[in-house]
Structure formats: structure tokens, C-alpha cells
Amino acid sequence: MSRSKLSELRVDLPLLPTTAVGSLPKPEALLKARADFARGNISHEELREAERAAVKWWIRKQEELGLDVLVDGEMYRSDMVAYFAEHLSGFEGGGLVRSYGNRYYHKPIIVGEVIPGDPITVEWWSYAQGLTARPVKGVLTGPYTLMDWSFNEFYPSRREACLALAAAVRQEAEGLIGAGCKIVQIDEPAISARPEELALAIEAMKIVTSDLPAYFITHICYGDFESIYPKMLDLGVDNFDLEMSNSRAGLLPLFRKTPFTKDISYGVVDVHSHLVEGPAVAEERLRHGLEVLPLQNVWVDPDCGLKTRTVEEAIAKLKSVVQAAKALRGYGGQISTPTRSSFSP
């Protein structure tokens, strides 16, 4: 089904398309520019120029590595929630809170009504797409995650905050599609945290994606999937981007029990380890997944955004992703993978 949607959109991809999830590490020159900007040593426009250079560098690098669907690497974003909060009315910046170990992020505060405003990422997507003939994904943070990862001092309930944010994210998705974007990813890593709110997340996603002419992906990670599967398949997207390496493919038994009915972006390298998995490890993980998932429905990528890794580690991990996909793609129709009807009930 999703292949036909891609065809309708005139997106031609090989078997086992490869992609990065979204964020990529900022090159040294950009880190220096950000530090210089924070100290007031360079102008806003000079920082923009450094961000554009970094996007261009990563587009070239992804092409060189052989990825099929590219990302802009989020060189201009601080954090997946804070970035959108900075550009939406109703938010104020919050202080740092820890996400894990020695990692921290700025958690914004909803202090007023969220009203959709000017496009946020459209110009950046257009810039990145203008640099390459390969499709570039638009990557947005979803309404449920924007709500769950912000403090709420304004809306009377989580639901009201989430639905207000859904309208804002829809407007941004419309902007991307209007600019020519055909593959839009709506990141919802928070969805798996509260199974009792899955219906709300589905309702919000419907507001974002319904009747829009694009192939939609959602990225979900690090949560209690057993509690939300298979109901999560009701999310209005074509492809689920899941972390299969960190979870040691723990989802596959669920997929054996209840077939996965949509496309999947299958994480074959862990993003929270400095250890770089070689192509053989990535290929083995992918092969394991293909014992359960139909070849034509699988994309291949890292578990999650790579921004916490060094540039060298990220490149090496992406190389493993591409080589694993190419190795198994080469088997073509000879690889023994199940079709939908081969699943046992």
C-alpha cells in the first residue's frame, strides 16, 4: 500500500530504502559559530551562514554515503521540542532538565494560547532539497510529544494542550507539502510513555496528517511498546520508525503475534553507544528483522537521531546502515522473507 503511495507521489526508492532519523551531529565549525554567537562575537546572519554550510556538508556526506532519503540534520535546531517552542506563540523558554546520564535539554513552558504562525522549517527544507536530487524528509516534532515534553501552565488539561499543538503542526506540515516535500516525518517519541493516552495521540496525529498528499513517517522510541501495540498502528501515518537495536529487537515477538501492517524504518545501529557497529552487525540485525517483516515494507536507518554522537561515529554508523541494506537488497527476490499471508495467527 505504501509503495503505491510513494509511486503516486512519484518517489522512486529501491528496496530497503536507507535514511537517517533526523538529527545529525553538528560539525566543529558550527559548534564554534554557535559558541561565538552566544558570546555576541558573531551576528545572527553569520550564524545562519554557518548553519547553511553545515546542512550543505551533511547533504553531500549523505549522498556520498549512499543514503536514499536525506535529512537536513537539524543543524539549526537546539532540541526537537525547544526549537518549535521558540517559534510558536504561547511558549516561554524553560531551564535545563536531564534526559539521561550527562545529557540535558531546555524544557519549554506553555504559558499562553498556542497559535499557528509563520512557517518554521519550510525555508530550511527548501534549502536542503535545493542541494540534492534525492528526496529530503521534512522532520517535525509531533503534537503529543510537544505537549508531553513541555511544562503546561496554561491549558486546563493535557488534551487541550495537545490538540492546540496539533493544529500548529498541521499548518507546518501543509507548508512543507506546499513547498514540494513528499515525505514528512512527525516525531512522536513520547507516545509510548502513557498507553492510556494513545487515543489522544492518535486523535492529534489525525489532525496533523489527514487528507494531506504526503508519505508520513512517525518516529517512536524507548518506551513500553507492549502496552500500545498493535493499537499504535491506528496512527495516521504510513511508516513507523522504531529503535530495534537498543531494544535488542524485543518488538519482533509482538510482530510475530500480530503482523505489522505498515511500513517500518528499522533501526540497525544504536545511537547511544560510542561503539560503532560494523556492517556485519547491522546486516545481522536487519536479517533478523526480515525473518518477520516483509522486505518491501522495510526501510533501514539508525535507532534514533545521531546528534549525540561525534561526526565520525555518526558517519561510521550511517555507513553500516547503508552497507547492511545494500547487502540484503542484493539478494532481491531470493531472500526468504514472509509475505502478509505467511504470518501465523
Added chain:
Amino acid sequence: MELLTLTHSGYPRIGDSADEQALRRTIAQHDRGERTDADVRAAENQLVLLALEDQQKAGIDILTDGQIRWNDPVSHLAGKLQGVHTNGLLRFFDTNFYFRQPLVRGRIEQTQPLIVEEFQWAAHRSIQPVKPVVTGPYTLASLSICDNGSANKDGLIMGYAQALAAEVARLASSGAKLIQVDEPALPRHPRDMALAREALGLIASRKGQAELALAVYFADAASVYVELQAFPVQTLVLDFTYSPELPHVIEKEGSTKAIGFGVLDGRNTRLEDHASTARSIERMLARVEAERSYLTTSCSLEYLPRDRARLKLRHLTSLKKSILGEAP
């Protein structure tokens, strides 16, 4: 009836000032090989002092060391036990905070102290009493995976309980007057209450003269409140943010134990209305038979930015004054 304020457990280990960001910086430098383990310890010490200072300035009666040295509430304890390795990242309940999941590969044995040195370090530097906090055996077990599948759930829980009981004995003999055992997983699994109670019993048998508090959070405690009253602890620290019915249940059932009223939301920056919160607590206090109770936040303050955590602590002190009829 005595009413004391207490810090729940963790405190932000980062803030806006250079001092408050020193630990993050030092760990990053350590990861690059530019700093030693001793440098990291020194940065941790400094941040523990800052956490104690924040709590003292806010007027809190019973402090914690902020769990500043902890990477997360699970691996900090489980990772020091023999038979347990730490594995991939997993979300900590419904927060946006991640812990390293314990991978149990053999019999759980304690071969080194877990947190007693941290407790002593902070207690010796604080004018106010310091409360050590451990994550409980039921929660550690429910967040662990077994490599070979050989350990059953009961064995896993009791394995962790044995190790924690030994640590609680050390903490008590080191001068801890109040020791808190955190069991956020417990209210989510009411069927396992008897098992968890047995594990807590093992810990309670080693507590000496210390007061033992059981803290449950991140789930509705109202439905298990009556069963919690049967646990072998002197105090129940409860999260009121998930439980609209909990005040009514306490008013109806009463309490033979001290209650830690976790009424201020440790996960949202919004400051609660004092008047209605105070009235609700007063109604519940009338039904508490213990001579002492506590005011606290719903959970660790680590989920808030440091400036907001400070405000919550001050709000807690001011709430206490409202209840006691003192001028704020």
C-alpha cells in the same frame, strides 16, 4: 501533631550558573580523557553542597543529597551489585528521563556498599537532617531483564531486597533517622502487593531504630491505599498528582502511619494554589494518627529546571506555614 517539610529525593544537578554547570562540564571533559575520576568526584561534592544549600535556604526540614551522584534511580544501585550488568536505555515510567536497564545474569549479591558513603558525606555537611533514599526491590526487579530467563520474579525481588536490606542496616547504623524506599512501580501492579510487602519486610527487619518511609508515585495510589497501610513501614510518601480520589480515601480510611503529602507537582512548573491545598491537607491530617507527618513534592525535583525546583521548595515551606497558621 508535628508537620515537617522534606525533599522527596532527587534535585536538579544542573542550573544556569557556571557553578551549577560544573559537573556536566567535568563529566564531558572526563569522557574525553581530560579529567580524572577524582575531578568528577570533586565536582559532584561541590554540587551536593549547592543542593544542600538550596534546600536549607528554602527552609526545608529534612534534606537529601539530591542524588547528585546518580546517573539514574536504577543503575546507580543495580549496577553496583554482583550478577547485574547495565544494558540499553529505557524510559523511566512516563517521564522524558531514561535509565540504563539492569540485565540480571546470575545470583544478585552485594559486594560493596551502595550509597552509605554518599549519605555520610552529605549528612556531615548539613545542619539539617539528611534522608537517604533507595529505589525499592520491587521497582528494581520490575525494571530489570533476566538474560537467561532462569530467575523468577519472586527470586529477583527478594535478591534485590536482600542487598537493599544490608544497605539499609548500614545507613541506620551510620546515623540515618529516616530512610526512604521508592517504589514507583508498585501502584501499577496491585496484584503484586503481597510480594512487595514481603520484600519490604526483609528491609524493615534491618532498619534498626530508623524510621522507614515507603514512597509511591507516578500512578494512582488511591486504589492501593488500604493495602499500603499494611506495609511494614512507619511512613507513606504519596503522589497526589495522579490521584484525584486520594484525599477522599485518606479522609475516609484514616492512617495509622505518618503521611508524606506529595501535593506539590514535582513535574510541572505551575505553582499550586495554597489555600485549597492547605484546606485539603488539614482535612486529611485530622485523620492521621501518627504524631508526625510531612509535606513534600509528588516525586523527585529532578524533572524541573533548577530555578523552578527552588521555587517549589519555597512554596512547600510557605504551604507549611499556611497550614500551621504562621505568617508566610
